[in-house]
Amino acid sequence: MTEPRVPGDAPRRPEPRDPGAAPRDPGDAPSGRPTRELARPPGERYMRPDLGDAAAGSGARGSRAALTTPLLKAIGASVVGAALLFALGAIFASTAGLLFVAGLSGGAIGLLLARARFRAGAAEPALTRRGAMWLAVALSLAAVAAGAIATWLFARGEGGTLGLIDYLLETFGLFIPLEIVIAGIAAAWGAGAGPVER
Numbered sequence: 341m342t343e344p345r346v347p348g349d350a351p352r353r354p355e356p357r358d359p360g361a362a363p364r365d366p367g368d369a370p371s372g373r374p375t376r377e378l379a380r381p382p383g384e385r386y387m388r389p390d391l392g393d394a395a396a397g398s399g400a401r402g403s404r405a406a407l408t409t410p411l412l413k414a415i416g417a418s419v420v421g422a423a424l425l426f427a428l429g430a431i432f433a434s435t436a437g438l439l440f441v442a443g444l445s446g447g448a449i450g451l452l453l454a455r456a457r458f459r460a461g462a463a464e465p466a467l468t469r470r471g472a473m474w475l476a477v478a479l480s481l482a483a484v485a486a487g488a489i490a491t492w493l494f495a496r497g498e499g500g501t502l503g504l505i506d507y508l509l510e511t512f513g514l515f516i517p518l519e520i521v522i523a524g525i526a527a528a529w530g531a532g533a534g535p536v537e538r
Contacts (some may be wrong), residue, residue, distance in 0.1 A: 407466035410455040410535070414476065417452055418483040421445025425519070426486025428493035435515050439522055446480035446523035450530020453479070458535065472531040480527035484519045488512075 372456050424441045428434055453476045456466040467475065490506050500507060 357381070359429075383471075407456045408454050410466075413455075414449045414453040415480055418446040418486075419480045421449070421483040422486035422490065423456060425484065426490040426494070428489065429491040429512065435512060438512070438515050439518055442480075442519035443526040444483055445483055446474045446476075446526030447530040449483070450527040451478045451534040452477035452530075454531045454534025455525070456459075459530070469480040469532060473528045476527035476531040480523040481520060484516070484523050488516055 421444070424445065425438060428437055428441060452472070453467075453472050457472045458465055458470055472538065475527075488508055489504065492500075492507050495507055495511075502510060
């Protein structure tokens with residue numbers, strides 16, 4: 341125990357070490373006692389369990405696991421987007437909100453697919469940034485195309501006689517090409533800016 345310091349006293353110099361003593365480890369506490377090692381790294385408690393499972397697989401298996409979940413979520417968002425576009429265009433026969441829904445679904449697809457760009461524990465990322473963007477754009481364009489084709493099929497079932505292109509141009513004009521552009525841009529943005537957690 342050290343004595344309390346009185347103001348005005350000169351600071352005490354540390355006592356010289358015994359030249360025959362074993363050198364101290366730099367990680368030892370200043371008192372010379374060895375420090376305690378943690379059983380697990382402190383950051384381990386923040387690791388998500390599903391990422392830890394993906395890290396257990398190595399090589400292609402870990403890469404496949406890192407791609408499967410984001411891809412399934414992005415496909416789900418694509419199906420929901422196509423269903424919303426069909427509902428607006430066919431059931432409600434409205435163009436109001438088509439561009440918004442196309443952009444929203446494209447952005448959601450990109451944000452969900454962006455998870456595949458990042459490491460899953462020890463596994464390498466399943467997709468590069470460019471690969472994630474292209475896949476997100478392809479899924480968003482597929483959603484717009486599926487919504488447009490389903491709308492045309494619904495119109496054919498109601499007694500329509502026009503072909504696909506003629507019907508879409510006659511009914512929606514430039515909305516379908518604008519949906520394609522907006523969905524593609526939003527998907528590329530989402531894949532570059534993502535990911536979304538859970």
